[in-house]
Amino acid sequence: MKHNNHESVELPCEFTHASRRDFLQKSILGTAGLGLGMMASPSSAQADARDPDSELVFRTEEPDVTHTVDVLVVGGGTAGTIAAIQAARAGAKTLLVERGAQLGGTLTTGGVSFPGLFDAWGRQIIAGIGWELVKESVELDGGSLPDFSQVPARHWQNQVQVNPFVYAMLAEDKCTEAGVEIAYYEFPQTIKRTSEGWQVDCAGFGTKRHVFCKQIVDCTGGAEVVGMMNLPRLREKETQPGSMLFSFNPHNPGRGRGAPLSPAGGRVHYVHGADSSNSRTVTAANLTGRKNALDFIRQNPERRILHMQPEASFRENYRIQGETLIAVDDYRSGGVFDDAVCYAVYPVDLHTRTGVVPEPLENGIIPTIPLRALIPKNSRNIMVAGRCVSSDRLANSGLRVQAPCMAMGQAAGATATLAAKSGKTPLDVPLDDIHSLLNAHDAIVPGF
Numbered sequence: 001m002k003h004n005n006h007e008s009v010e011l012p013c014e015f016t017h018a019s020r021r022d023f024l025q026k027s028i029l030g031t032a033g034l035g036l037g038m039m040a041s042p043s044s045a046q047a048d049a050r051d052p053d054s055e056l057v058f059r060t061e062e063p064d065v066t067h068t069v070d071v072l073v074v075g076g077g078t079a080g081t082i083a084a085i086q087a088a089r090a091g092a093k094t095l096l097v098e099r100g101a102q103l104g105g106t107l108t109t110g111g112v113s114f115p116g117l118f119d120a121w122g123r124q125i126i127a128g129i130g131w132e133l134v135k136e137s138v139e140l141d142g143g144s145l146p147d148f149s150q151v152p153a154r155h156w157q158n159q160v161q162v163n164p165f166v167y168a169m170l171a172e173d174k175c176t177e178a179g180v181e182i183a184y185y186e187f188p189q190t191i192k193r194t195s196e197g198w199q200v201d202c203a204g205f206g207t208k209r210h211v212f213c214k215q216i217v218d219c220t221g222g223a224e225v226v227g228m229m230n231l232p233r234l235r236e237k238e239t240q241p242g243s244m245l246f247s248f249n250p251h252n253p254g255r256g257r258g259a260p261l262s263p264a265g266g267r268v269h270y271v272h273g274a275d276s277s278n279s280r281t282v283t284a285a286n287l288t289g290r291k292n293a294l295d296f297i298r299q300n301p302e303r304r305i306l307h308m309q310p311e312a313s314f315r316e317n318y319r320i321q322g323e324t325l326i327a328v329d330d331y332r333s334g335g336v337f338d339d340a341v342c343y344a345v346y347p348v349d350l351h352t353r354t355g356v357v358p359e360p361l362e363n364g365i366i367p368t369i370p371l372r373a374l375i376p377k378n379s380r381n382i383m384v385a386g387r388c389v390s391s392d393r394l395a396n397s398g399l400r401v402q403a404p405c406m407a408m409g410q411a412a413g414a415t416a417t418l419a420a421k422s423g424k425t426p427l428d429v430p431l432d433d434i435h436s437l438l439n440a441h442d443a444i445v446p447g448f
């Protein structure tokens with residue numbers, strides 16, 4: 001498909017399904033030319049066509065959708081939802097492409113509905129759009145918020161119990177209100193550089209969408225878009241296990257320590273080797289997670305499963321190699337980066353085959369996240385937010401939790417918007433402008 005304003009240079013892509021699609025189209029046309037030739041008018045091209053000779057039923061291609069936006073956010077999870085709302089509220093025309101059926105990602109679909117940590121050492125350190133959603137979800141659901149002026153004995157006691165169903169609805173409502181367009185069941189297939197930014201061709205069932213955008217924010221968890229662009233990503237041979245969450249108690253969302261994890265009957269089964277990279281690895285994780293649960297109830301016939309998440313959840317796969325990398329020493333020391341855009345607090349929390357022993361940060365330490373850790377090295381017009389932040393593995397085990405993911409999402413959404421408006425790449429956007437925009441949208445910016 002040709003567009004006059006957009007000169008395209010094909011980037012080397014890690015995966016593109018174009019050749020397979022071409023093959024399928026050619027095969028269909030090759031065997032079905034007769035049947036298609038018999039179709040009465042162009043308007044019937046969207047209907048099913050029956051070949052009288054072969055008795056095969058063909059479904060012809062749906063029309064392509066073309067979309068021009070300032071900011072494309074890929075992945076509507078913990079970070080991506082916030083990135084999209086921030087971009088749209090700051091005036092960017094924003095499209096949010098999500099492969100699943102709802103917003104929230106690991107917080108909703110994964111069942112980890114107890115985001116942490118918005119506070120440290122007796123004060124709130126992360127606010128802004130993520131906090132707005134969490135707080136309003138709790139209020140709408142009649143739940144209660146922790147008292148951040150109290151330093152709890154255990155870090156998780158200040159995680160917020162959120163009803164994930166309310167959160168998913170509210171996230172959608174806030175996106176719509178801000179003007180974010182949402183495309184569910186879609187994912188990028190090919191990406192090309194254009195004179196103004198990117199052409200990202202997305203696929204969904206019955207949909208082919210050509211997106212022309214100035215900036216991309218990759219919030220897929222494992223930096224899938226960055227991988228498609230062949231920009232460097234980091235991953236160790238062994239990664240933390242994922243989990244399948246289910247419960248033997250009636251689900252009581254937003255209460256207790258998150259129903260599936262509550263001591264009274266909740267189960268979190270590790271899924272070793274769980275990898276969120278693609279549909280094959282996610283399928284494998286779901287199969288393993290459900291098989292483990294099935295084995296468990298076969299061995300415990302007195303137990304009844306009353307709640308189960310539809311998908312496994314993932315702690316780790318790829319992180320980006322960014323313009324800078326947060327090392328665990330940076331994280332543990334709490335040094336403020338020159339280009340810090342938000343805080344992040346959590347113990348170093350590396351899960352292994354045998355479990356996890358969280359290593360709390362020393363009293364008073366509040367790590368920060370620099371803008372350059374959200375920008376893939378040597379890239380232009382792309383950022384990330386979420387657990388794929390540029391960091392070593394141990395630092396990442398603390399940075400990956402939900403409140404910092406939301407704060408990163410807001411910082412990336414703000415920066416991408418400023419970049420799109422000024423025709424700059426994110427690295428060249430003045431830090432003061434980013435800080436001012438974040439501050440205007442109620443985010444807490446280190447040192448601002």
Ligand SMILES: Cc1cc2nc3c(=O)[nH]c(=O)nc-3n(C[C@H](O)[C@H](O)[C@H](O)COP(=O)(O)OP(=O)(O)OC[C@H]3O[C@@H](n4cnc5c(N)ncnc54)[C@H](O)[C@@H]3O)c2cc1C
Pocket residue numbers: 074075076077078079080097098099100104105106107110112114115116117159186187188219220221224242243268313314315385386387388400401402403405
């Ligand atoms: C079992 C478990 C327990 C945890 N416990 C805690 C806890 O107690 N407290 C806490 O704060 N954090 C916890 N975490 C960590 C935290 O939940 C995650 O690290 C965080 O939610 C990740 O956010 P994200 O935005 O990076 O990714 P996600 O929230 O996973 O969002 C990624 C989104 O991108 C979509 N996507 C992926 N690929 C594509 C694609 N190619 N195209 C379109 N869309 C795509 C996905 O469908 C998803 O919606 C836990 C995690 C796990 C797995």
